[in-house]
Amino acid sequence: DSGVTQTPKHLITATGQRVTLRCSPRSGDLSVYWYQQSLDQGLQFLIQYYNGEERAKGNILERFSAQQFPDLHSELNLSSLELGDSALYFCASSPQGINTDTQYFGPGTRLTVL
């Protein structure tokens, strides 16, 4: 158990819908990262937050957005869902979000878009 929690574990929805994925970082970690894992693209970095502020953006679609709240939990919002958005979405956290940190990963949310 890494100490990073994600809910829900599984999510099944239809095209065009909107979903919210939730992540709680390890106690004391200030930085949260979101990754998407799919069969064709592998594990891809989406976005990073540090203490409530967006720090870096990767291959995140405009239909996706995220935020980190004052209690440091984070939510990833996916809207106008397409079949190709079906994937495993991981959240990770690290203490300071700097290059001497280690990222600790949560169990993931498996999203299926029908």
Place this chain on the structure above:
Amino acid sequence: AQSVSQHNHHVILSEAASLELGCNYSYGGTVNLFWYVQYPGQHLQLLLKYFSGDPLVKGIKGFEAEFIKSKFSFNLRKPSVQWSDTAEYFCAAFPRGAGSYQLTFGKGTKLSVIP
């Protein structure tokens, strides 16, 4: 753009065989390197990491990796695998000078160990 390549998609070994998984990165500057493991149905766990210093890094569960700068490689090794090592292994990197800490992952290597 930075990329990480893992050459083997699926490796099948018998117990007690030696393991070497290849990883190459494409970035000319200084990089931090990682190997993560994902056991079936579980989250990614850190096996080992290299930031600087001794290029031979020892991790958990008897794994080690060697950083060879001239070859842009960070191969993972284990002298004798066990059935419990069956998992997917991911190499990851990020450039040290980057303003943010975003890992670039390889596509992963699935390891199946036959008892």
